[in-house]
Amino acid sequence: MEINATKYPRVIVLILSYNGKSLLDESISTYLANDYPNFEVAVIDNGSTDGTKEYVEKNYPGVTLLRTDVNLKYSGGFNFGLSYAFEKQRADYVLITNNDVKAGSKVLSSLVATAEKDNNIGFVTGKVYFYENPETIQSVGYYEDPVKWIGGHRGDRVKDTGQFEEELELPYSDDIFMLVRKQVYDAVGGYNTIFAFQGEQLDWQVRAKQEGFRVFYSPRAMIWHKDSITIGKSSPFKVFYDVRNTLLLRLLHKDQAYFRVYVRWHFKNMVFRPLLRSLTHLRFKYAFKIIHGYLSFLSWGFRNKKLTLKHFI
Known part of the structure; x- marks a missing residue:
C-alpha cells in the first residue's frame, strides 16, 4: 500500500541524548537523509553537560533542539519530547529513536505506510540490525512466553536471509525505534515514568492495547544499532x-x-x-x-x- 500522495502525515523524529554528543552525527544525518517528504528531526538534550546543545545548534541549524534543565531519564526525557510533538506541533506520528543508531533511507516512509493501513495500529517498528555486524538481526519485535510473558527478541543474532519479510502484527516491540500514532498519546498519554528505563515501552504498549491499539512490524524499515553503547550492555x-x-x-x-x-x-x-x-x-x-x-x-x-x-x- 502506498501512502496517499495528497497528504503525507506529519512525523517528528525524537532523538534522545544524554551526554551523547559523539553519537549524534550518524543518527541525525541518516534520519535527515530519509526519503519521506513531511518530517522534522528534534534532538532532546536530556540535561547533558558535554556541549550537546552548542554542537547541535552549530552543526544542525535545521534540527529542533529541545533541552531539559536536568536529566529526566529515558521515559521523562521522551515525554518532554512527546509533549512538544503532539501537543505543540500537532504531529500525526512521532518516531521514538535512540541516538546510537544509523537509519535506513526508507525508515519513515515504510513505518508510516504500515501505520496508515489501519487506524488501530498504534505502534510500528522494523528491523534492528547490529551495527558491528550489519547483516545480523538484533530484533524484529518480541515473542510471548508462557512463563516470562515477554519473551526474547524475534530474530536475535540471526543472519538476515529474507526470513522476516512479512508485515505482521506483534505482541510487543522494543523502542530502539518505534513509530507512535498521536491517538495513542491522546488515549493513554506517554511513558509511565515509574519505569524510567527498561520495560517502559512494554507498559505503554499494554496500556494502549487495552484501548484497542495494535503493534506492527514493517520489514522495509531498517536501522543499525550500536547495542547499549550509551549505558553499557550489562552495566x-x-x-x-x-x-x-x-x-x-x-x-x-x-x-x-x-x-x-x-x-x-x-x-x-x-x-x-x-x-x-x-x-x-x-x-x-x-x-x-x-x-x-x-x-x-x-x-x-x-x-x-x-x-x-x-x-x-
Missing part, C-alpha cells in the same frame, strides 16, 4: 532496572495466578543465580545492584499496598 545501572522493572511490569498488568508463578521464576533466575555468579566472580557492584533492584521493587510494593496485596491474598 550495574541496567541490572538494577532489569530486576526491578520486570517485576513491576507484571505486578501492574498481570493477574494474581500468573504473578505468583512468575515471582518464583524471577527470584530464581534474575536474583538468586545472578547474585551467586556475581559474588563468585567478585563483581560486587553487580551484586549490590541486583539486591538494590529487588529491594526497590519491594519498597514500591510496600508504598502501594492496595495494589500489591491483591496479588498475594
Whole structure:
C-alpha cells in the first residue's frame, strides 16, 4: 500500500541524548537523509553537560533542539519530547529513536505506510540490525512466553536471509525505534515514568492495547544499532532496572495466578543465580545492584499496598 500522495502525515523524529554528543552525527544525518517528504528531526538534550546543545545548534541549524534543565531519564526525557510533538506541533506520528543508531533511507516512509493501513495500529517498528555486524538481526519485535510473558527478541543474532519479510502484527516491540500514532498519546498519554528505563515501552504498549491499539512490524524499515553503547550492555545501572522493572511490569498488568508463578521464576533466575555468579566472580557492584533492584521493587510494593496485596491474598 502506498501512502496517499495528497497528504503525507506529519512525523517528528525524537532523538534522545544524554551526554551523547559523539553519537549524534550518524543518527541525525541518516534520519535527515530519509526519503519521506513531511518530517522534522528534534534532538532532546536530556540535561547533558558535554556541549550537546552548542554542537547541535552549530552543526544542525535545521534540527529542533529541545533541552531539559536536568536529566529526566529515558521515559521523562521522551515525554518532554512527546509533549512538544503532539501537543505543540500537532504531529500525526512521532518516531521514538535512540541516538546510537544509523537509519535506513526508507525508515519513515515504510513505518508510516504500515501505520496508515489501519487506524488501530498504534505502534510500528522494523528491523534492528547490529551495527558491528550489519547483516545480523538484533530484533524484529518480541515473542510471548508462557512463563516470562515477554519473551526474547524475534530474530536475535540471526543472519538476515529474507526470513522476516512479512508485515505482521506483534505482541510487543522494543523502542530502539518505534513509530507512535498521536491517538495513542491522546488515549493513554506517554511513558509511565515509574519505569524510567527498561520495560517502559512494554507498559505503554499494554496500556494502549487495552484501548484497542495494535503493534506492527514493517520489514522495509531498517536501522543499525550500536547495542547499549550509551549505558553499557550489562552495566550495574541496567541490572538494577532489569530486576526491578520486570517485576513491576507484571505486578501492574498481570493477574494474581500468573504473578505468583512468575515471582518464583524471577527470584530464581534474575536474583538468586545472578547474585551467586556475581559474588563468585567478585563483581560486587553487580551484586549490590541486583539486591538494590529487588529491594526497590519491594519498597514500591510496600508504598502501594492496595495494589500489591491483591496479588498475594
